Amino acid sequence: MESEVSRKVDFSIIRYAQCWEDPEILLEVLDIKEGDVCMSIASAGENTFAMLVKNPGKIIGIDLNPVQLRLVELKKAAFLALEYEEMLEFLGFSESRRRKEYYGKLKDYLLGETEKYWNENMALIEAGVINTGRFDNFFQIFRKKVLSLIHSQKRVAELLEKKNKEERYEFYNKKWNNLRWKILFRIFFSKFIVGKLGRDPRLFDYADNTSLSAVMSEKAKYAFTELDVSENPYIEYILTGKYTKNLPFAMRKENFQKIKSNLNRLELHNVSIEKYLETSEETIDKFNLSDIFEYISSEKYKELLEKIYEFSSNGAVLAYWNMMVPRSRPEELGNKIISLSETAKNLHAIDKTFFYSGFVVERIVK
Missing domain, CATH: 3.40.50.150 (Vaccinia Virus protein VP39)
Incomplete structure (x- = not known):
């Protein structure tokens, strides 16, 4: 089959x-x-x-x-060869200038094609591998090219602060959900843009005519209001490009x-x-x-x-x-x-x- x-x-x-x-x-x-x-x-x-x-x-x-699988094998090797904080640095969950050094410690755990692949892609290692995927890069483009036109870093930091549910709704309605957010978010999260920059467009072959951007807009509103944004590592990474408060x-x-x-x-x-x-x-x-x-x-x-x-x-x-x-x-x-x-x-x-x-x-x- x-x-x-x-x-x-x-x-x-x-x-x-x-x-x-x-x-x-x-x-x-x-x-x-x-x-x-x-x-x-x-x-x-x-x-x-x-x-x-x-x-x-x-x-x-x-x-x-x-x-x-080469990526999973690299992360597995990092667990085995490095101390906890070193692993976070090496993979890109925290800042580091020592990733090439840490990679040298992995040599006994990377074999054959996996070792060859990473030896030939050292730029991915130095960037922190968690930042190098097509879908992950899609969120980086969103943050740098779209979100920056809508909200300041100060406003993003304010969104990520601890709030109760009532405060989250008030912040979203009064400070976050402005006209630029509504328009640019829907454009960027359309099937066309997501297929071109994020997921493979063929992966929408069996999708119906439902608007992806409309679905994403409603889901984002739910996540920013009903759920505690301050405890969400994925939203923090999407909006800031790093993990500071929470980790997966x-x-x-x-x-x-x-x-x-x-x-x-x-x-x-x-x-x-x-x-x-x-x-x-x-x-x-x-x-x-x-x-x-x-x-x-x-x-x-x-x-x-x-x-x-x-x-x-x-x-x-x-x-x-x-x-x-x-x-x-x-x-x-x-x-x-x-x-x-x-x-x-x-x-x-x-x-x-x-x-x-x-x-x-x-x-x-x-």
């Missing part, structure tokens, strides 16, 4: 240098137990690393893009040693889920499926769900996100896969990566 995405997208670049999905709601719903066999879309690595905190028996990291879950100090000690439980595969399952004899208990179903037809989506069902344990949990293509198990699979829609809805309401239109949680029943 061939992956439909493999025929569409250029997999020769780093598309995501950071994971742009909230690992805290992911961990909440997966409820990983000690010894569970998990499958995770590798992407940029942070959410897969976060899953290691829960002591799974194994995590099978899958990605069609070999360069994404996998990069917090309290999780460093647990992840480091469990990295031997992670194995990485440059293959589609379909191909992996066809050759595997394992039973999977928990699935982090990112937003992969957006990129395939409804027919291929159903086929892949059936393949996942075949290789899942009874009670296995699937978690994934929707942005512009609504995907949830079709009714004809209702006797095999149960939708946990209320749980998903409640968690989506506190999702710090605010730009997804939906979060989906399903359970396998055998």
Whole structure:
């Protein structure tokens, strides 16, 4: 069973240098137990690393893009070879002039094509790799070219200050949501611009005529008012280009040693889920499926769900996100896969990566 995405997208670049999905709601719903066999879309690595905190028996990291796996292997090496603060500096979560020096400490943990790739891309290392993905660069362009025309750095800092809900609404309505914000935000977050500068335009093949910019505008308003912006690392990075107050879950100090000690439980595969399952004899208990179903037809989506069902344990949990293509198990699979829609809805309401239109949680029943 061939992956439909493999025929569409250029997999020769780093598309995501950071994971742009909230690992805290992911961990909440997966409820990983000690010894569970998990499958995770590798992407940029942070959410897969976060899953290691829960002591799974194994995590099978899958990605069609070999360069994404080179990135995950680099981050894995940084966990193993560096001290906590050094790792943050090296990867770009904090400022540093010593990244080439730190890279030298990783040599015993980088092998073959991974070592070759990074030796040939030292500029990415020196920039701090989390800043170098296509999607991450999209947010840098937004901050430098668009946000700077709308709000001053002082106003951005004011947005990120601690406020109660009433104060957040007052600030948003009176100081943030001006005409420039409304117009320029909607232009920049249109399907055309996002496809040209951020995500691959082919990844909108199955999106309907819903306006992406309208969805993003409403989601941004929700994140800036209903949720506590001062505790949101993703919004802080998007608006300032750095992390000063908050870090993503996998990069917090309290999780460093647990992840480091469990990295031997992670194995990485440059293959589609379909191909992996066809050759595997394992039973999977928990699935982090990112937003992969957006990129395939409804027919291929159903086929892949059936393949996942075949290789899942009874009670296995699937978690994934929707942005512009609504995907949830079709009714004809209702006797095999149960939708946990209320749980998903409640968690989506506190999702710090605010730009997804939906979060989906399903359970396998055998």
